[in-house]
Amino acid sequence: MKAHYPLLILALAAPVALLARAPGSAGTDTAIASGPTVEQGTTAKLVYGLLSDSRYAYRPRALDDTLSSDVFKRYLEALDNSKMFFTAQDIARFAPYKTTLDDAIKGGDMGPAFAIFARYKQRVDQRSAYARSLLKQDIFDFSGNDRWYYDREDAAWAADDAALNTMWKESVRNDWLRLKLAGKKPDDIRKTLDKRYATLDSSVAELNGEDAFQSFLNAYTSAIDPHTDYFDPRTAERFNQSMSLSLEGIGAVLQKQDDLVLIREVVPGGPAARSNKLKPGDRVVAVGQGTSGVMEDVIGWRIDDVVEKIKGPKGTQVRMDVIPPEAGLDSKPVRIVLTRDKIKLSEDAAKAETITIPAANGVPAKRIGVIKLPGFYQDFEGRRSNDGDYASATRDVARLLKQFRAQKVDGVVMDLRNNGGGSLDEAVDLTGLFIDKGPVVQVRESGGRVSVDGDSKAGVAWDGPLAVLTNRGSASASEIFAGAIQDYGRGLIIGETTFGKGTVQNLVDLDRWPSNEQTHFGQVKLTIAQFFLPGGSSTQNKGVVPDVRFPVSVDATEYGESTYDNALPWTRIAAVPHVRYGNFAPILPQLDALHDARVAKDKEFQWWSQDVAEFRIEHAKKYVSLNESERRVERDRQAAKEVDRQAQRKALGLDTDPLADDATDDGLQVGERDIIAETAREKAAEKRPDPLLRESAAILADATNLLVQDQELTAEVLPESKLPTHWAQ
Structure with a gap:
């Protein structure tokens, strides 16, 4: 398989969410009306054969009644994760399917999945009609102590339609209140919400058999492990385009x-x-x-x-x-x-900028180059066809490093925040830009065989000071790169603990099996191995822990590999020989002290920390008040906070926040706002002050200054016999 399919280590590619599909024409529901196709039945059997075979799947699971129950649960979650459409009566009606979906998949019978899907569409139609009817009623008094409990993922299914009506009434009232607080008049609110609920209905009404089939099959694949997915032909094409940029x-x-x-x-x-x-x-x-x-x-x-x-x-x-x-x-x-x-698609390619850290306390100014890498992309087809112009994250980063060398920057920060992964080859090759030969990742297959993939090219593209900035959204390939840099002692890891995805996926084309078929069956992104760092540790579940830590913006119980109920556990294997270029432990206390002292005076960093703390408190409540006075006090507090911050920015000579005047929630959803203004707002967001990136550059500058000033410390951190860089020059 390695010879024919690109290895992937994507972290965050989730099954297709039905309501995320874009709305289109009504009346295109013929696939549901006519039932599943023969080709879909064939596809289901092919996917079953693949996922139950240990020659392909890293952790195959027998498709039996136990797994059937899991698929059943995940399919219902895919359709109605908020439990706002189905009732307990519906779930009881579906109960016979709970232990028979395994037989249905093996036999290529998609009838049960389509029956559940049809009921879902019917329920959405009913809920939409009810929500629209509420807009004509006198229910919009907001003087009481009512609350809207929006987080229903772990709630029980509503007993019946009456219980659903109660929840929907509170939800509609919250939608109304948000628009009212944004200054909308009752007639405008009514029109906006009526169109919103009608759009919900038409969006779901037009979902067809392909949508139903892909959602159901992904309920099966996700029951195997969190990162195994089925892509229908159209989705597979889009996925490959995103990887090739x-x-x-x-x-x-x-x-x-x-x-x-x-x-x-x-x-x-x-x-x-x-x-x-x-x-x-x-x-x-x-x-x-x-x-x-x-x-x-x-x-x-x-x-x-x-x-x-x-x-x-x-x-x-x-x-x-x-x-x-x-x-x-x-x-x-x-x-x-x-x-x-x-x-x-240049917007998703690596980009560079330079940050100047001002001179202070007799220490000269430092210029730190920053490379923002959104993903480990590679044009697999272009590379196979020997197209010299194929997209590659490593090639792009190497080009940017060459520019930094010419500019004589004092250090480089690799910004991997929210980088969800990509190509395993790119992770290895990118690491090779900073180390002079050696292992980068160990890959253990289902049978236990361990292979080592590493950099075999002599020389480096950047031999100077290096830091890697991560957060909880840094996953998979990002963790291989950051973990290898940490194992080698090649650079500092700064930020938050990473996502914790330590598995490898492979794209398997289902068209390889059926003979004499003109139909395309799609692809499966299949977990085939687990990766380990050169030191033997897996990043699975635990992630990469930074050397210098920023406040946690997202708790590990809310986001990351550890939140999946069927994720592989953390483990380790034997280390492989690799060079330790440095050991930053001796200077970490000093870096932490300098960091703490600096951010105590950094308004932007303090504001970010405050916002994170406030968000975590609000998120933990899992409800919002439906009392207008309470909400107005909160809204006015937020607005005043932004006005005050903008004034302080001007007084301190800081860059102003281009979105500060647009911080108030307008109550509108994506697609309801003016597209031109919304696009302009997104562009403005790219220019917002980034205190975390600036602080990362300052921490790297601190490290270089410490090593220049203290030769004994330099000898301890970077032994001269292994010194590959000009950190202390």
Whole structure:
């Protein structure tokens, strides 16, 4: 399998969430009405064969009544995790399926899954109708002590429709209160919420058999382990595009709003950007292929179906009728013709910036280079085809390090916050940019065989001071890189303990088995191994613990590998020989002291710490008050806090927060706001002050200063016989 499929170590690729699917045309429910297809039955049997075979799965599980019960539970959670649609009566009705789904999967019978799904759609329709009916009632008095308990994941199923009605009434009242606090008038609130609940209904109504099948099959795969997933052909294509950072199309990001698909963003350098004919907010009403293909009206279509029509092979043409945002919907559309091209998704690629740490106490200023790496991406197809221009995280980082060397920066911070993983090869190769040969990761397969993957190339791309910034969202490949850097003593790890995902996945194409078939069956991202660091420790469950720690923003009981009920436990194996370039333990107390003293005077860092603490307190409550006076006091407190902070920023000469004036919750959901303003807000968010990154650069500068000032300490931290860097020069 290694020879044919790319190894992945993705951490956060979850099964498809049904309500995350974009809304489209109503009346496209034929797949549900006609039941599951023969191809879906075949796919289910193929996935069963794969997951039950120890030659493929790292931890195969027998598909029996016990696992059937687990699949049953996970499927219900996938459909109704908040327990806002099904009742206990529904669950009792489904009870016969609890121990028979194993037989259904083995036999390729998707009937039970589709029956549950059909009931779900019916329940959503009923709930939407009830929510809309509440808008006509006099229930919006907010002077009492009512609360909306929004966290229902661990709650019992509502006994009956009456119990559901009670919950929905509180939920609708909370939606109303949020809009009221944002300054909306009753008529506007009523219209907004009526459209919101109608959109919920139409979004779910149009979910089809493919959606039902993928959700059910992912209930099965996630019962095996948290990171095994089924991708239908369309989802598999999108996944591969995200890994390669490229696709072929016009270079535009689309978003659904009501029954229309709008241009959300134009990708720089793509055909749309080069044409200067498309802009954010433009509404796409029809699409045609080539120079003479029929123009198809796409109003009311699902967004993924519209995307399929617009994208296509490089060099082909697509025609689109669009209505500008300032024009009425009855206006005559503008016909735009674009030639598709290969689009590089540069927004998700590695990026560099430089932070200057001012001189202080006789210590000269330091310039620290920062590389922000969102993922360990690689264009697998481009690499296999020997395309010298294929996307690669390591290649991009090497290029940025070359620029830093030319700029003579004093140190480099690798920012891996919220980097959820990617290619195992990239994790190994990227580590090789900072170490001079040696093992990077140990991989143990299901049979117990351990192989070692490492850097075999002499030399390094950066031999200077190094730090790695992590948080709880740093997972998998990020943990391999950070853990190896820590094992080698090559750099400092700063921030929060990482996610804790220590398993390796492989993409397996299901089309490899059926013979003489024209149908595509999709792919399975399958856990095939567990990885261990050079020192023998697994990152599984425990993650990588930083040398210098920041306040915990997300508790390990709420997010991370340890929250999965079927995650593998932490363990360790024998270490493999590797160089220890340094040992930072002797300077960690001094770094902590300098860090504490600095952040005590750093307003931005203090504010971040305060916000984290407040968020954790609010999150632990799992409810919000429905008393208007209480909510207004809280809203006004938050608004005053932002005004005060902005004033202090100006007084202290700090960069202002571009979102400070837009901090109040407007009560609207994504898709209800103006797309142009929302896109601008997202761009502004990228320019917000980042005290954690600045502090990480300062900590790295502290380390270099300490080693320059104290030669005895340098000899203890970085023995000269093993000194590969100019840390102390």
